[in-house]
Amino acid sequence: MAEGILSVVATPIGNMGDITQRALETLNSSDLILCEDTRVTKVLLDRYNIKKQMISLNAQSEGRKVEHIISEIKTGKRCALVSDAGTPCISDPGTILISEARKAEIQIEGIPGANAAILALSISGIPVDSFVFDGFLPQKKGRQKKLKQLAEEERTVVFYESVYRIVKLLEELKEYMPERYILVFRELTKKFEEVWRGTPEEILETIDEKKIKGEFVVVLSPLKWKIK
Numbered sequence: 001m002a003e004g005i006l007s008v009v010a011t012p013i014g015n016m017g018d019i020t021q022r023a024l025e026t027l028n029s030s031d032l033i034l035c036e037d038t039r040v041t042k043v044l045l046d047r048y049n050i051k052k053q054m055i056s057l058n059a060q061s062e063g064r065k066v067e068h069i070i071s072e073i074k075t076g077k078r079c080a081l082v083s084d085a086g087t088p089c090i091s092d093p094g095t096i097l098i099s100e101a102r103k104a105e106i107q108i109e110g111i112p113g114a115n116a117a118i119l120a121l122s123i124s125g126i127p128v129d130s131f132v133f134d135g136f137l138p139q140k141k142g143r144q145k146k147l148k149q150l151a152e153e154e155r156t157v158v159f160y161e162s163v164y165r166i167v168k169l170l171e172e173l174k175e176y177m178p179e180r181y182i183l184v185f186r187e188l189t190k191k192f193e194e195v196w197r198g199t200p201e202e203i204l205e206t207i208d209e210k211k212i213k214g215e216f217v218v219v220l221s222p223l224k225w226k227i228k
């Protein structure tokens, strides 16, 4: 019997063309596709005419579904793990599955591709030889403490922020790090991609809170760095 495998496959973060040849081959040769939201992954699979059984695996269900998935892989199935967008496990589900698969000595392969944080860093124009990735900042408890820590952070910082809090975040950054040069990327790789750069106050002046939509990555320049 052929050995099963768990393939961790990166998918696009908006532009459907941003998927590798190897990702498509892997999805095509999988028996099962584990995805956050089957409706989102179906759009990608339909675009590339891939028809496969899908199982949803999200933050709520991951823990209780892991045992079943591991047993499927042990019977020889090829499983591909994808998330709604970008690289699985980066502020997305999958870590419990991968950790259990490692304990079960299952073969795991990674199929690299898009990631919103890395893309933002790579086009930021600020030093990124050393950086901190902070996922999503805490929404309530611990948020102020985290902002204070970030104000002292010497390295470049990158994190995700939701449309519901982006203006609030800029107001907080204005309070905690008024002089810091920052970049706010919206809708990377998509039709309405946009970037704002400057101090938090400068960005706040140009953002129209009522019209703002989409997905955001925020990059903070290093503490002692100044744009020339």
Ligand code: SAM
Residues within 6 Å of the ligand: 013, 014, 083, 085, 086, 087, 088, 089, 090, 091, 092, 114, 115, 116, 117, 159, 160, 161, 162, 185, 186, 187, 188, 189, 190, 215, 216, 217
């Ligand atoms: N795993 C994903 C990755 O590899 O980038 C990130 C998943 S996280 C749940 C989703 C967040 O990533 C969004 O709320 C947004 O902050 C950021 N994001 C994802 N796609 C983006 C895009 N095209 N433009 C800007 N931000 C994006």
